[in-house]
Amino acid sequence: MARKGLNPRQQQILEFIQNFDEERSYPPTIRDIQQACNISSTSVVDYNLHILERGGYIRRDREVSRGIEVLGDSRDVRAGMTGTRVPVLGYIAAGEPVPVPGQDYWGAAEPLDVLDLPEGFLGKINKDTYALRVKGTSMIDALVDDGDVVIVQPVDSVQDGDMVVAWLQIEKEATLKRLYREGDRIRLQPANSTMEPIYVSADNLEVHGKVVGVLRSTV
Amino acid sequence: MARKGLNPRQQQILEFIQNFDEERSYPPTIRDIQQACNISSTSVVDYNLHILERGGYIRRDREVSRGIEVLGDSRDVRAGMTGTRVPVLGYIAAGEPVPVPGQDYWGAAEPLDVLDLPEGFLGKINKDTYALRVKGTSMIDALVDDGDVVIVQPVDSVQDGDMVVAWLQIEKEATLKRLYREGDRIRLQPANSTMEPIYVSADNLEVHGKVVGVLRSTV
DNA sequence: TCTGGCTCAGAACATACGTTCACTAAGGAG
DNA sequence: CTCCTTAGTGAACGTATGTTCTGAGCCAGA
Structure with missing residues (x-):
C-alpha cells in the first residue's frame, strides 16, 4: 500500500x-x-x-x-463506489409455478441476502432492481441452474424470447420462463427439453421483470 | 423508506x-x-x-x-459493507488454450472492470480473488457461456472435477477446464460434448486458481 | 382547572477546530 | 557566503460547533 x-x-x-x-x-x-x-x-x-x-x-x-x-483506494469499498446494492428477495420457481405467500411478497419480506453489483456491468441497475434465487432446473438450457441467483429488472415492455419473472394472476403463482407472444395468448417456454411450455392469456399474465443477469456460486 | x-x-x-x-x-x-x-x-x-x-x-x-x-440503512452501500472488491483482470479461453502476453499478465494489467461481491455469498473471498471474462463455449455444459465472468480463487490444492484456470508452462498458454488426475498425467476436460480433452504432464501444469462463481449479463 | 409530558424557541457558554504567522534548522545551488 | 526550498515549532486568533438553561405553547389525563 x-x-x-x-x-x-x-x-x-x-x-x-x-x-x-x-x-x-x-x-x-x-x-x-x-x-x-x-x-x-x-x-x-x-x-x-x-x-x-x-x-x-x-x-x-x-x-x-x-x-x-x-480518495482513490480501489480496494476500499467505500471509495468511488458506483455500484448498487441489490437485495435477494426470495425464491422463484423455474419448474412448475408455485404460489407465493402474498401479492406483494417480494415487497415486504426481508432480503435473504444482498449483492453489490457494479454500475454498468449489467445494463442499468436502479433502485427497483432485485434478485431471486432459482428453484428447479427448467431453465438449464439457458444456463440457469438450480440455486443460481437471477438479477431482475422491472421493465415496461418485454420482447419475445426474454427471460422473465411471470406472475399468473388467477393462479397467484410465479415462475421463471422465456416469453413468446402467440396471437392472443402467451407461451411461457422452459429451457429444458424434457419440459412442456405453459400457455396463458395475456390478461392473466403480469410480467414482474426481465432477467438481466445470472450469478452462480460453485462452491 | x-x-x-x-x-x-x-x-x-x-x-x-x-x-x-x-x-x-x-x-x-x-x-x-x-x-x-x-x-x-x-x-x-x-x-x-x-x-x-x-x-x-x-x-x-x-x-x-x-x-x-x-445506522442500519440496507440501501446505503457504506453501511455494514462486508463485501470485497474483485477485479476482472482479463480474458480466459474456454476453448483452445491461447497464449497470454506475459507470465504475470494478470498481475500487472489494469482491470477491465471491477465487481463488488458480498462476503459469504461465494465462499471466502479475499484479496487474492480475481475474475476473468470467458472466451469460447467449451464449458457450456457446465453452464458457463462465452462472455460470462468467472470468479477465481487461488488455492493450494484442487480436487478432481474442479473447474480451474490451468496454465501450461511450456506452451505459455492458459485455459479454463475441469481437472482430473490420471496417474502421472492430468486430463483437462472441456464441458462440451463436441470437444476433446487435453492431456498434460503434472510438471507442465500450474493451477492458477479454482472457479468459485459465475456471473453473466444477459442484456 | 391544574399538572406533567412532549415539542420547540432563543440565547448564552465553553470548547473544538481550522487557519495563520513568526521563527528555526537543515540542506542544495549559485 | 547568500538565497531558496523543505520541514518543523509554538502560539495566537477567530469562527464553528456541541451543550445547556430558561421559558413558552400544546394537549391529555386527573
Whole structure:
C-alpha cells in the first residue's frame, strides 16, 4: 500500500485518516491526526495535508471541521463506489409455478441476502432492481441452474424470447420462463427439453421483470 | 423508506444526514441540520437527535463535531459493507488454450472492470480473488457461456472435477477446464460434448486458481 | 382547572477546530 | 557566503460547533 512521492510522515497520516474514518465513520480533526502521529504542531499537519491534497490523495473542504476525504483506494469499498446494492428477495420457481405467500411478497419480506453489483456491468441497475434465487432446473438450457441467483429488472415492455419473472394472476403463482407472444395468448417456454411450455392469456399474465443477469456460486 | 415511531421532522433529519454524508463523505453539524430542515434552534436539533439515538437510528459521539452516524440503512452501500472488491483482470479461453502476453499478465494489467461481491455469498473471498471474462463455449455444459465472468480463487490444492484456470508452462498458454488426475498425467476436460480433452504432464501444469462463481449479463 | 409530558424557541457558554504567522534548522545551488 | 526550498515549532486568533438553561405553547389525563 506504499505510495511513491510520499515521505513516511505523509503515509502515516494518510493511513491514519483511512483507519479513523473506517472505525468511526467520520474523518478525524487536524488535532486527532497530530496526536496519533506524534506531531508537535497542528501547522505541521496542515502543511502535510496540503501536500497530500496537491498530490490528489485526499480532498479537503476548507474551513470545515473534519472536512477530509481520502480518495482513490480501489480496494476500499467505500471509495468511488458506483455500484448498487441489490437485495435477494426470495425464491422463484423455474419448474412448475408455485404460489407465493402474498401479492406483494417480494415487497415486504426481508432480503435473504444482498449483492453489490457494479454500475454498468449489467445494463442499468436502479433502485427497483432485485434478485431471486432459482428453484428447479427448467431453465438449464439457458444456463440457469438450480440455486443460481437471477438479477431482475422491472421493465415496461418485454420482447419475445426474454427471460422473465411471470406472475399468473388467477393462479397467484410465479415462475421463471422465456416469453413468446402467440396471437392472443402467451407461451411461457422452459429451457429444458424434457419440459412442456405453459400457455396463458395475456390478461392473466403480469410480467414482474426481465432477467438481466445470472450469478452462480460453485462452491 | 418511512419508519414508524418517528414524526416528520425526525424523518426529515434522518434523511438529511444520510444524503449529506453520501454527498460529502462526512456527517453534518447540528447547525447544518438546523438550516436544511428549517429549524429555528440548535437545541431542537439536539433534542430530536437524542430521540433518534434512543430509537437506535443513529449513533452519536458526544462532544465531537459531526459525531453522527446513521445506522442500519440496507440501501446505503457504506453501511455494514462486508463485501470485497474483485477485479476482472482479463480474458480466459474456454476453448483452445491461447497464449497470454506475459507470465504475470494478470498481475500487472489494469482491470477491465471491477465487481463488488458480498462476503459469504461465494465462499471466502479475499484479496487474492480475481475474475476473468470467458472466451469460447467449451464449458457450456457446465453452464458457463462465452462472455460470462468467472470468479477465481487461488488455492493450494484442487480436487478432481474442479473447474480451474490451468496454465501450461511450456506452451505459455492458459485455459479454463475441469481437472482430473490420471496417474502421472492430468486430463483437462472441456464441458462440451463436441470437444476433446487435453492431456498434460503434472510438471507442465500450474493451477492458477479454482472457479468459485459465475456471473453473466444477459442484456 | 391544574399538572406533567412532549415539542420547540432563543440565547448564552465553553470548547473544538481550522487557519495563520513568526521563527528555526537543515540542506542544495549559485 | 547568500538565497531558496523543505520541514518543523509554538502560539495566537477567530469562527464553528456541541451543550445547556430558561421559558413558552400544546394537549391529555386527573
